[in-house]
Amino acid sequence: MFYSGNVSMNYAKTSIMQAKDQGFIRCHDCGALSETHHKLSHCPRCDSLLHARHPHSLQRATALLISSFLLYIPANIFPVMIVNQFGAGEPNTIADGIIELFDAGMIPIGLLVLVASILVPSSKLIGMSALILCAHFRWQINARRWTKIYRAIAFVGRWSMLDIFMISILVDLVNFSGIQIIAGSAATAFASVVILTMLAAENFDPRLLWDNQQNL
Amino acid sequence: MATHDYDICPECDLLLNAALPKIGEKAHCPRCGLLLSRPRKRSIERTFALSIAGFILFFPSLLLPMVGVTIMGNISTGVLYAGVLALFNDGMEAVAIVVFLASILFPLVNISLALLISGHLYFNHYHPYLATCMRWMQNLNEWGMLEVYMLGIIVACVKLMALAQLNFGWGLYAFVALLIITTLLTSNLDNVLFWQRIHELRKNKHHAG
Incomplete structure (x- = not known):
């Protein structure tokens, strides 16, 4: 069977499978x-605006995704933080910070940062592009698998803020006359990438993947 | 066809016969596998209790020092809000605002809304803004990032271990407790039940008035 868990939700018996085509709308909020x-x-129960699908879902998601692609470049090239030791400034990019952790023998933490600040943002950008292309070109795909990919993207997005929080803590803690840590320009770009991709995932409507399938 | 006999999966738009899972059961969408509902035991009471605890814990974790570092005889202590100020003073206003929202304002608003809503439901007291509060709470939930901040603290400490002595303050313990409370809060809050109860209170209000 398709469902896991111990309560079976049965299909309502009709030939068309999308609730939208059967004349029902679900309130996004309640x-x-x-x-x-x-x-x-408006929803009769909670008064929020009713939409069968998120309005302008693909346009908004695409616009947000393109902006994050562009910002992803400076986020990786420029330093996220600068360590000033006795007047000599040492700029650190996101990759430098991870290499430093590996060199110091902190393999698990290094891997964690590698996943959170490089693997997650890049796979999110690629995954969201694939989802938008699937929905836009109405490709016949395994909708169940792609919905799961969408759910994973929406779930992991926030964890990339790790690097930004770490920088805010270091900037505050290491502020002495001999040694100082200051945030670099890439921090702004990286924070924007994380937020824009989160917004893109929020605006993308996974139901569009199912609307396009001819044989469900 | 009556709407209350049916349910719709929010992620694949499949029309379903409404199932009423009991406490301890989970209802999944048969087509896309989404967890549709998962009723919790005494959800309103627990949410009320946890949000009171979270609200109280928020202030020590915000105001007390979390981590102290000693580098070459110099001591500095880190407080939750001080990172925001430090970024602001460095001219990184945008990042400072993002950190402030994700680590302070949104978690606080979330806990306060959970407290207000569950308090109203617990005492069967209707307020016309309950639905609006509920909507805000649902939408802000994703943007409060205390657990990610916790991971940020851990990574920052690991990075500093090599060049400084670290000691942990009461702020950090309060923060960890707050983190546990908010995690329990989100897992005990049953959105489906909350919406139903808000709707019932509203109907009763209209009948009484």
Whole structure:
């Protein structure tokens, strides 16, 4: 069977599989159902705006994703923080910070930062692009698998803020006359990449993947 | 066809016959596998209790020193809000605002909203803004990032271990406790039940008035 867990939610028996085509809308906020033919603009239960799909989902997600692609370049090239030791400034990019951890023998923490600040953002950018392409070109895909990929992208996104929080702590703690840590320009770019990709994932509507499938 | 006999999966838009899982059961969408509902035992009472605890713990973790470092005889102590100020003074206003929102404001707003909503539901007291509060709480949940901040503290400490002596203050212990409380809070808060109860309170109000 398809479902896991111990409660079976049965399909309502109709030939068309999308609720939108069967005349039902689910409120995005409270989950209450309304019937399309009542032509309500607001949810009868919680008064929020009703939409069968997120409005302009693909346009918004694409715009946010393109901006994050562009910002991803300076985020990796420029230093995220600068260590000033006795007047000599040593700029650190995101990759430098990870190499430093590996050199110091901190392999697990190094791997953690590698995953959070390099693997997660780059796979998010690639994954979101693939999702948008699938939905836009109405490709026949394994919708269940791609919905799972979408869920994973939406779940891991916030963990990339790790680097930004670490910098904010270091900047505050290491501020002496002999040694200082200051944030670099890439920190702004990197924080923007994380937030823009989170917004892109939030605006992307996974139901669009299912709408396109001809044989469900 | 009546709407309350049905349910729709929010991620694949499959129309389902409404199932009413009991406490301890989980309802998944048969087509895409999404967890649709997972009723919790005494959700309102627990949310109320946990949000009171979280609200109280928020202030020591914000105001007390978390980590102290000693480098070459110089001592400095880190407080949750001080990182924001340090970034602001370095001219990184945008990053400072993001850190402030994700590590201070949104978690605080989230806990306060959970406290307000569960308090109203616990005492069966209706307020016209309950639905709005509930909506805000749901949408802000993703943007409060205390657990990510905790990981940031750990990585920062590991990086500093080589060149400094570290000692941990009460702020850090309060922060860890706050983190545990907020995690329990999100897992005990049953959105489906909360919306139903808000709706019932509103209906009763209209019938009484």
